[in-house]
Amino acid sequence: MRVTIHDVARTAGVSVATASRALNHKGEIGPDKRARVLAAAQTLGYAPSSMARALVSGRSRILGVLINNNASPVYAELLRGIEDAANAAGFTLLFSNSADSQEQALHCLATLQSMHVDGLLLTPVQTDRRDIELLQRSSLPFMLLLRHFPDLEADYVIVDNVAGGYLVTSHLLELGHRRIGHLAGPAHTSTAQGRLTGYRQALAERGAPFDQGLLTHADYTIAGGYEGARRLLERSDRPTALFAATDLQAVGVLKAARELGLRIPEDLALAGGDDIELAEFLEVPLTTFRQPAREIGMRGAEILMARLRVGSQALQQVVLKPKLIVRRSSGCRRTFS
Amino acid sequence: MRVTIHDVARTAGVSVATASRALNHKGEIGPDKRARVLAAAQTLGYAPSSMARALVSGRSRILGVLINNNASPVYAELLRGIEDAANAAGFTLLFSNSADSQEQALHCLATLQSMHVDGLLLTPVQTDRRDIELLQRSSLPFMLLLRHFPDLEADYVIVDNVAGGYLVTSHLLELGHRRIGHLAGPAHTSTAQGRLTGYRQALAERGAPFDQGLLTHADYTIAGGYEGARRLLERSDRPTALFAATDLQAVGVLKAARELGLRIPEDLALAGGDDIELAEFLEVPLTTFRQPAREIGMRGAEILMARLRVGSQALQQVVLKPKLIVRRSSGCRRTFS
DNA sequence: CAGATTTCCGGAAACGTTTGCGGCGCAAAC
DNA sequence: GTTTGCGCCGCAAACGTTTCCGGAAATCTG
Numbered sequence: 001m002r003v004t005i006h007d008v009a010r011t012a013g014v015s016v017a018t019a020s021r022a023l024n025h026k027g028e029i030g031p032d033k034r035a036r037v038l039a040a041a042q043t044l045g046y047a048p049s050s051m052a053r054a055l056v057s058g059r060s061r062i063l064g065v066l067i068n069n070n071a072s073p074v075y076a077e078l079l080r081g082i083e084d085a086a087n088a089a090g091f092t093l094l095f096s097n098s099a100d101s102q103e104q105a106l107h108c109l110a111t112l113q114s115m116h117v118d119g120l121l122l123t124p125v126q127t128d129r130r131d132i133e134l135l136q137r138s139s140l141p142f143m144l145l146l147r148h149f150p151d152l153e154a155d156y157v158i159v160d161n162v163a164g165g166y167l168v169t170s171h172l173l174e175l176g177h178r179r180i181g182h183l184a185g186p187a188h189t190s191t192a193q194g195r196l197t198g199y200r201q202a203l204a205e206r207g208a209p210f211d212q213g214l215l216t217h218a219d220y221t222i223a224g225g226y227e228g229a230r231r232l233l234e235r236s237d238r239p240t241a242l243f244a245a246t247d248l249q250a251v252g253v254l255k256a257a258r259e260l261g262l263r264i265p266e267d268l269a270l271a272g273g274d275d276i277e278l279a280e281f282l283e284v285p286l287t288t289f290r291q292p293a294r295e296i297g298m299r300g301a302e303i304l305m306a307r308l309r310v311g312s313q314a315l316q317q318v319v320l321k322p323k324l325i326v327r328r329s330s331g332c333r334r335t336f337s
Numbered sequence: 338m339r340v341t342i343h344d345v346a347r348t349a350g351v352s353v354a355t356a357s358r359a360l361n362h363k364g365e366i367g368p369d370k371r372a373r374v375l376a377a378a379q380t381l382g383y384a385p386s387s388m389a390r391a392l393v394s395g396r397s398r399i400l401g402v403l404i405n406n407n408a409s410p411v412y413a414e415l416l417r418g419i420e421d422a423a424n425a426a427g428f429t430l431l432f433s434n435s436a437d438s439q440e441q442a443l444h445c446l447a448t449l450q451s452m453h454v455d456g457l458l459l460t461p462v463q464t465d466r467r468d469i470e471l472l473q474r475s476s477l478p479f480m481l482l483l484r485h486f487p488d489l490e491a492d493y494v495i496v497d498n499v500a501g502g503y504l505v506t507s508h509l510l511e512l513g514h515r516r517i518g519h520l521a522g523p524a525h526t527s528t529a530q531g532r533l534t535g536y537r538q539a540l541a542e543r544g545a546p547f548d549q550g551l552l553t554h555a556d557y558t559i560a561g562g563y564e565g566a567r568r569l570l571e572r573s574d575r576p577t578a579l580f581a582a583t584d585l586q587a588v589g590v591l592k593a594a595r596e597l598g599l600r601i602p603e604d605l606a607l608a609g610g611d612d613i614e615l616a617e618f619l620e621v622p623l624t625t626f627r628q629p630a631r632e633i634g635m636r637g638a639e640i641l642m643a644r645l646r647v648g649s650q651a652l653q654q655v656v657l658k659p660k661l662i663v664r665r666s667s668g669c670r671r672t673f674s
Numbered sequence: 675c676a677g678a679t680t681t682c683c684g685g686a687a688a689c690g691t692t693t694g695c696g697g698c699g700c701a702a703a704c
Numbered sequence: 705g706t707t708t709g710c711g712c713c714g715c716a717a718a719c720g721t722t723t724c725c726g727g728a729a730a731t732c733t734g
Contacts, residue, residue, distance in 0.1 A: 002690090004689090004690055004691085005690065005691065006690080014713080014714090015713070015714045015715080016690090016691080016692095016714090017692080017693075017713075017714060017715075017716095018712085018713060018714075020691070020692060020693085021692090021693090021713090024692085026692090026693090027693085027712090027713095028710095028711055028712055028713085029711095029712070029713080030711085030712060030713085033712085033713085045474075047447055047450050047451045048451055048690085048691075049392075049451060049453065049689090049690050049691065050448075050451045050452050050453075050691095051388040051391050051392050051397070051452065051453050051689090051690080051691090052392055052689070052690035052691040052692090052719085053690080053691055053692075054388050054691090054719090055386075055388050055389055055392060055689095055690080055691070055692095055718090055719045055720065055721090056690085056691055056692050056693085056718065056719045057691085057692065057719085058719080060388070062431075062452075065432070069417060069420070071413065071414070071417060071614070073410065073413070075413075076408065076410070076412075076413040077408070080406060080408060080434075083406070083432070083434050087433075087434065092431060092432075092433065092448055092449075092452065093431070093432040093433070094399075094429060094430070094431055094432070095402070095420070095429075095430040095431070095432040096424075096429065096430070097417075097420050097424065110384055111387075111429055112429075113384050114384045114385055114386060114387045115387050115388065115399075115429065116386065116387075116388050137382075222614070222618075251615065251618045254618055255618070277408070277559070278588065278615050278619070281559075281588045281591055281592065281619055281620055282615070282618055282619060282620065283618055283619065283620060283622070285620070339720090341719090341720055341721085342720065342721065342722095343720080351683080351684085352683070352684045352685075353684085353685095353720090353721085353722095354683070354684060354685075354686090354722085354723080355682085355683060355684075357721070357722060357723085358683090358722095358723095361722085363722090363723090364682090364683095364723090365680095365681055365682055365683090366681095366682070366683080367681085367682060367683085370682085370683085385720085385721075386719090386720050386721065387721095388719090388720080388721090389689085389719070389720035389721040389722090390720080390721055390722075391689090391721090392688090392689045392690065392691090392719090392720080392721070392722095393688065393689045393720085393721050393722050393723085394689085394721080394722065394723095395689080
């Protein structure tokens, strides 16, 4: 069966305590015994049981990850960043998926807790706060990624969604557009709220009217973008430009526009958000703003692990700056009567 | 601190043994005590420690996942499928990333072992076989995904890469092309080998010559595809059609073609492999063959978990059929002199 | 009513570690 | 020659479960 520290101790002719000390380079130990233990461990192929270790030490060196698996490339990038940082620090990742359902999220949280994770990285569902209330009661260190609660005393790493929405909308306004629609994300998410706020700020700042009829909410998917675009573009007074909250939704807009015979950017200027890797290579290269998902994952994991090392410390709320990426989909400067 | 089964037992006024039986619905137990235990567990918010449970039972209900994180959408889809199946069966996922390095993979394997995973799903690196030799020695049930070793007695779920390459190449041949280049993947991977074999089979079957000069290997990335395409397309006798092993590489071809002033499909017919979600929405919608990554993940996880339940059983080697997806990038039928 | 069976429950061992505590031998100090 | 100190090591408890085994009470059998 499994080779334990007892086997190592026996073949080395020492006690388990000595074997443990030799393997962990802890405590005083004679050089000959240390060598014998290490040799025995080597030949037997001994691998310590992290579960047993976790049980007695109280630390598992496992980080829980709970994301709402939008199959979006953004989450893949995010995961990648988390993975890099965790691996570098010798942590392993326990992976769960809330599928954007609070019930599912609560279930996952219970599982992660029972696995004795040392800390947790999550993108909250945000339909309600039962998940974070649970976390706060359990005093498990956690870190919010991508989404946050403005009034919550919790660590987070996000991009400045307001600035992102503002950048993109300002860009469209500068190109001469006055009727700019917004295809927003699910209303309960802080990302959707932020980008919408930025959109309205830009409109207000340049004296463009905000038209409720040019705003619609949709899922963060291609299908969601498609349906939202149909709603917005089939109106008689359709907008001349459209800001989709995410690139994935913008892809749905591309599809809808094709079906409606609208050329992009000639008949409809389009911009998205996130700057996924493929945004540059779409049917029409996409103007967007960059959300550095990988960096968000890395920073989040690093901060969380730092908190685990030193115990409690000041609140860490990181807001990364977005960057405007101009491509063809937003078109050239024009004047509208 | 953490609420244990001892706390539950104490507040319920029973022994730990009884508490355990009540919570697991095992063994005979009086209805009143059962009720008291369940009530106590409820009010205390008791969550059993899976680590302690794993330690004594020998089963952790954790599946290890080791993929070589091509940031490719294919791996995201694969992970998604694994996740769905595992979640449905009450398993949790421990996630690792070999980054296509055998050294890193070996390190990850050691970690996963020490975490007492019940089984392992992996996409092997394939530069050598140290990883699977290690696995075979350790008698940990494992399942190969996407990539396989033809001569190895191990479970796997893959798509028929030979058929995929054959389908795509045949399609290009039917369109009239005679000089079809192939941008293959890393030579050590079974996916690259399979798709290349299918390509050669199709050529041979229709009497088209195989030209070593029209073949090049590149990484499974956009950058890899770009570099490979530059090599192939800057020749004086460049091919009229190009089969890129993966869609991601095909995107790189798109970029190279744009730079070289080649129109697709007029100047160069293009096809890829995998059928990623965005293939339909690229600059030129991509002809490709479908590798059902999500299904591969699901099937793999299900088969592995079945093996864990019933113990040893017959070898499970699943080969899914690919499907040709024709879009604009391969162009229309033509004749070449 | 004595014995046999069943039902229910608690004690304790086991899983594989880490670590506090105490013991042993040996050298230095008095 | 007896103490003191120290370096080295082993015993055993602890972490939170599950489960085997045995005991006590309750029920049944003859």
